[in-house]
Amino acid sequence: AGERPALDVGALEEALEAAQKCDALEREGLIGDCANNPWEQSVRLRPILELLAQPSFVAPAHFRQGMETCMACLLHAPEGCLRYPGRMVEFLDSPGAAQLLRYLEWLETAVQEVTPSFGGTSFRTILVPQRVRSALSSWPAECALLQHSATVLVEALLLRGPEHQKHYAELRKASHARQQIEDEQVSEYTGISMDLESAAADFADQIKQVLSMGIEWPQVARISELAVSNIQQLAADFLQIQEACCGPAVEEFEAQNARAAASKAAICEARRHVRRHEQAFAQAARRFTEVASQLVAWTSTLVPKLQLLSQHRDALRLAADVRQQVPALVREHLAAEDDLDTAQTELRKHRRHAQAAQMQRQGRSKHDSGISASAGAVLEKHFELRVAHTGERVQQLAVRLLDAQRSLREAEASLPLELDVEEDRASEAQAPNQGSVLTAEERLALKLASIEQYHEQVAIQVSEEKDERARISKQVSERRTEEALRRRVEPDFMCPITHERMGEPVLAADGHTYEREAIEKWLQMHNTSPMTGALLGHRYLTENYALRHIIQSSAAAGSQQQQQQQDSGDGGLSALAVEEQEETSEAEEDAHLMLEDEDEDEEDEDTEGEVDEDDEDDEEVEDENVGGVQPVERG
Numbered sequence: 001a002g003e004r005p006a007l008d009v010g011a012l013e014e015a016l017e018a019a020q021k022c023d024a025l026e027r028e029g030l031i032g033d034c035a036n037n038p039w040e041q042s043v044r045l046r047p048i049l050e051l052l053a054q055p056s057f058v059a060p061a062h063f064r065q066g067m068e069t070c071m072a073c074l075l076h077a078p079e080g081c082l083r084y085p086g087r088m089v090e091f092l093d094s095p096g097a098a099q100l101l102r103y104l105e106w107l108e109t110a111v112q113e114v115t116p117s118f119g120g121t122s123f124r125t126i127l128v129p130q131r132v133r134s135a136l137s138s139w140p141a142e143c144a145l146l147q148h149s150a151t152v153l154v155e156a157l158l159l160r161g162p163e164h165q166k167h168y169a170e171l172r173k174a175s176h177a178r179q180q181i182e183d184e185q186v187s188e189y190t191g192i193s194m195d196l197e198s199a200a201a202d203f204a205d206q207i208k209q210v211l212s213m214g215i216e217w218p219q220v221a222r223i224s225e226l227a228v229s230n231i232q233q234l235a236a237d238f239l240q241i242q243e244a245c246c247g248p249a250v251e252e253f254e255a256q257n258a259r260a261a262a263s264k265a266a267i268c269e270a271r272r273h274v275r276r277h278e279q280a281f282a283q284a285a286r287r288f289t290e291v292a293s294q295l296v297a298w299t300s301t302l303v304p305k306l307q308l309l310s311q312h313r314d315a316l317r318l319a320a321d322v323r324q325q326v327p328a329l330v331r332e333h334l335a336a337e338d339d340l341d342t343a344q345t346e347l348r349k350h351r352r353h354a355q356a357a358q359m360q361r362q363g364r365s366k367h368d369s370g371i372s373a374s375a376g377a378v379l380e381k382h383f384e385l386r387v388a389h390t391g392e393r394v395q396q397l398a399v400r401l402l403d404a405q406r407s408l409r410e411a412e413a414s415l416p417l418e419l420d421v422e423e424d425r426a427s428e429a430q431a432p433n434q435g436s437v438l439t440a441e442e443r444l445a446l447k448l449a450s451i452e453q454y455h456e457q458v459a460i461q462v463s464e465e466k467d468e469r470a471r472i473s474k475q476v477s478e479r480r481t482e483e484a485l486r487r488r489v490e491p492d493f494m495c496p497i498t499h500e501r502m503g504e505p506v507l508a509a510d511g512h513t514y515e516r517e518a519i520e521k522w523l524q525m526h527n528t529s530p531m532t533g534a535l536l537g538h539r540y541l542t543e544n545y546a547l548r549h550i551i552q553s554s555a556a557a558g559s560q561q562q563q564q565q566q567d568s569g570d571g572g573l574s575a576l577a578v579e580e581q582e583e584t585s586e587a588e589e590d591a592h593l594m595l596e597d598e599d600e601d602e603e604d605e606d607t608e609g610e611v612d613e614d615d616e617d618d619e620e621v622e623d624e625n626v627g628g629v630q631p632v633e634r635g
Contacts, residue, residue, distance in 0.1 A: 012049055022161055139291060
């Protein structure tokens with residue numbers, strides 16, 4: 001911000017004039033392909049190019065800060081309300097406010113003028129703060145990119161335009177020379193054909209005349225032979241002359257063809273160079289108009305509000321100042337009332353103590369009683385003065401508070417926008433941190449509230465982590481199940497897109513094989529490889545007959561093997577059923593052994609109990625123990 005635009009007005013006019021001349025030359029039709037004429041497209045970009053050349057295009061200084069202030073005070077506030085009036089007053093008092101207002105007014109008109117050049121993009125009517133903030137943050141980058149693209153395009157037009165005109169003049173000259181050679185040769189061939197036609201006509205007339213005279217045939221034959229030889233000699237002379245002249249003409253024609261081809265190649269190169277920069281600028285211009293439209297959709301309502309606030313700046317300043325004073329006056333008034341209550345309490349306490357002391361002094365001397373009474377009267381007078389002073393201060397603060405509130409109401413009534421009450425609540429919430437002292441109960445309540453809020457946040461985080469963990473566990477289990485199912489299909493027979501056995505495998509441009517239906521659906525929405533992500537050279541699909549035959553053979557062999565296993569065998573079980581039966585048998589044996597071990601442990605415990613009861617006969621206990629184990633082993 002604050003820099004002059006890099007696009008020069010003189011250079012822009014020269015570049016557009018060159019583009020117009022090149023466009024006029026293209027319309028002559030010597031090149032042939034005028035459908036995608038970059039010179040014409042460049043000329044159509046004149047409105048936005050002229051917009052970039054204006055000094056007003058550069059955003060004023062502190063543009064970002066001013067727009068953020070407007071967003072905080074107006075965009076985030078309810079409709080018809082204003083937040084942070086003090087911040088808005090500081091902005092309106094700054095010299096950048098008038099510059100920003102002029103820039104926004106100019107921008108709205110300028111964008112409306114250049115928008116029809118890009119298909120008539122309509123402004124956004126729904127204001128979304130996130131979109132406006134995004135447009136505001138990207139605005140300097142979009143302006144810089146557009147200026148750079150415009151500068152490069154103008155340089156390309158200035159460089160390639162004269163080259164295009166020069167080579168087009170050479171192409172026109174070569175084409176004219178070729179046409180002249182063609183006309184000369186055609187004229188010569190026409191003259192020869194006319195001379196030969198005249199000789200042939202004379203020969204026909206001579207034959208008719210001789211035949212009408214009744215001359216005999218031998219003489220007619222000799223006359224005819226002489227006439228034909230004359231025609232042959234005439235044709236030979238023409239052929240000799242033409243051979244002498246045709247060779248140089250053909251060489252000159254080929255030379256002109258070479259010059260024309262070289263000129264066409266240079267013209268096409270200039271067109272390609274200009275087209276690349278023109279397309280880059282057009283893309284940047286479309287992006288710029290979209291972002292500008294988002295800003296203008298908001299600034300169209302922002303500019304009238306800023307104008308109204310600028311007209312009522314004094315009332316807004318007064319309202320902002322009073323709004324800052326009212327909370328302080330309220331706190332000061334509350335503090336004064338607390339002081340008044342304290343003074344009154346101390347006065348009542350002093351009077352009670354004075355009455356009690358007077359009752360105790362009734363039995364003392366008059367001198368001592370007089371001194372104590374005088375001291376009590378002085379203290380009572382002091383407390384009364386303190387109550388009077390604090391009462392007067394309370395009344396003064398009450399009057400000041402009422403005056404401030406009345407001034408605030410009057411100032412707010414004169415403003416075109418209402419002041420948002422959220423700011424008052426925020427200031428009241430921040431008031432304890434601005435000088436007022438909290439009691440112990442209030443500090444404890446705030447601490448408990450913060451702890452409770454922290455616990456709620458932790459509980460939410462723990463719940464979210466549990467949900468995420470459950471989701472991940474479910475995905476892992478599903479992937480394990482899918483992987484177990486995939487193991488039953490050969491990897492080479494599996495389509496990389498559907499992960500199923502292919503029925504009609506086809507080969508794509510990336511060298512990988514896919515199911516035809518799956519890859520056709522993929523190519524309808526993508527032009528990249530599903531495996532590598534690289535761009536495909538073409539979208540043709542080739543039948544993979546070899547892999548298709550292998551898949552069919554494998555499927556047929558598997559079906560035949562399964563049928564044989566069903567037909568043969570004692571129990572008619574397949575290999576899979578036999579394997580499952582073996583696994584089941586092994587599992588049953590393992591379970592039986594575990595039961596035997598448990599029975600042995602129970603018998604050991606019973607035997608130990610018998611040994612504890614009867615220690616006299618160890619051999620019988622051992623026999624009983626063995627006898628207790630043997631039945632389990634037999635079982």
